[in-house]
Amino acid sequence: MKSSETCRGPVGLTRRNMLQIGAIGAFNLALPQLLAASERGGLGGITPRADSCILVFLNGGPSHLDMWDMKSDLPAEMRSEFQPIATTVPGVQVCDHLPRLSQLMNHVALVRSVHHDQVAHAPAVYTALTGIRSNIRAGIVGAKPTDHPAIGSVVGCYRPSASRVTPYVMMPYLTQEGAGGPLQPGFMGGMLGRTHDPFVVLQGGPRSDSFNMPALATGADMQASRVLGRRQLLLGMNQNGTPISRGQSNEMERLQARACDLLTSSAAQRAFQLDHEPMRVRDAYGRNIYGQSMLLARRLVEAGTRLTCISWAPNANATWDTHGGNFTKLRNELLPPFDLGISSLLSDLVDRGLLERTLVVVMGEIGRTPRINAGAGRDHWEHCYTVMFAGGGVRPGYVHGASDRRGAYPSNAPVTASDIVATIYHSLGIPADLEIRDRLDRPNFLVPEGTPIRDVFA
Secondary structure (H helix, E strand, O other): OOOOOOOOHHHOOEHHHHHHHHOHHHHOOOHHHHHHHHHHOOHHHOOOOOOEEEEEEOOOOOOHHHOOOOOOOOOOOOOOOOOEEEOOOOOOEEEOOOHHHHOOHHHEEEEEEEEOOOOOHHHHHHHHHHOOOOOOOOOOOOOOOOOOOOHHHHHHHHOOOOOOOOOEEEEOOOOEOOOOOOEOOOOOOHHHOHHHOOEEOEEOOOOOOOEEOHHHOOOOOOOHHHHHHHHHHHHHHHHOOOHHHHHHHHHHHHHHHHHHHHHHOHHHHHHOOHHHOOHHHHHHHOOOHHHHHHHHHHHHHHHOOOEEEEEOOOEOOOOOOOOOOHHHHHHHHHHHHHHHHHHHHHHHHHHOOOHHHEEEEEEOOOEEOOOOOOOOOOOEEOOOEEEEEEOOOEOOOEEEOEEOOOOOOEEEOOEEHHHHHHHHHHHOOOOOOEEEEOOOOOEEEOOOOOOOOHHHEO
């Protein structure tokens, strides 16, 4: 059966499974026993360390040299204007504009040696979010239905939630590749089909910290019974379609079913209602769209959503792409709300007993150049950057790898963007070598060039 019709779930084959199946005769094993053993241990025999993931994607490329990997002895043309400060982990420092996060680093693991070979935003975003190298080096590249699927699409497909809350949510923007450009690749269902696209929650409404969710608005006269009645009517219409249209109607039916679940599930409705949170909690996360996105992400985790992605930019050049005025922008616009939001999120997850089973990932698609340009900015630098992990079985207070003395290249334990994606999947109980099928039933391995960073886990 094609993956556009259903996910293969626990019976999706990995390279390891293939070898095991080849050995069935030698060890007198029955195939049902093998599959049952795999199911008990998770996909491919991996026991999930996390049930959900919150991915805070600092879209545009945050400066690792001014946040996570300070090099205070650099020459003036490279040295950050910010100062390193001590954290709750001896010997680990972050910049002085992350004071709250510095007090929570005992829950965090940093990977300081990430790299890949994509310099432009769209190819780098695609590589960072899927672990698949883009064959386009530069230029305006948009999302395509043939793309490798987003992490949230895969997790929702192969580890579906028991609740009726949508498994994959993206907020507060569908980030464009430049203002007015196409949707960046790496966020959508791609080859798995539209039914695995994220449920999108957009910034909107009368305030800058509010969301626009017309998909959850049923209208005053639309009760649950009427929604279900319309669902049955649409189902009948789909089943009576012509032979040519029936192939497409299956996907439409699943989209309609997902919409029906959202409109009739009180748990799903409640998860999105931020006004149910006390004012002090909303204030603690920050009265801005990104802080409120992190609060909404926490609510969705509690309700059963598998992956929530917060893309921190309306377009690739709007926020963390600091080619000019890097220090001013970080100091005044970017780091204060990030520090407030991420520290509140981590504290909240700890206090509610959720961090152990929730993987939190903070990353961008690239780093920034060691050399400061003539506009007091830093340019794209794909050769070395930092990724932050917390929860989900991650070793707390750990630093993996290192950059050289200029923060330009990995000097110890280098890892690729594909390894980062494989590590996220490993925490969620999904093997990097899982075989997935595109809409033409062609096999593809999930992250063929990625290996989980085992040392990151406790």
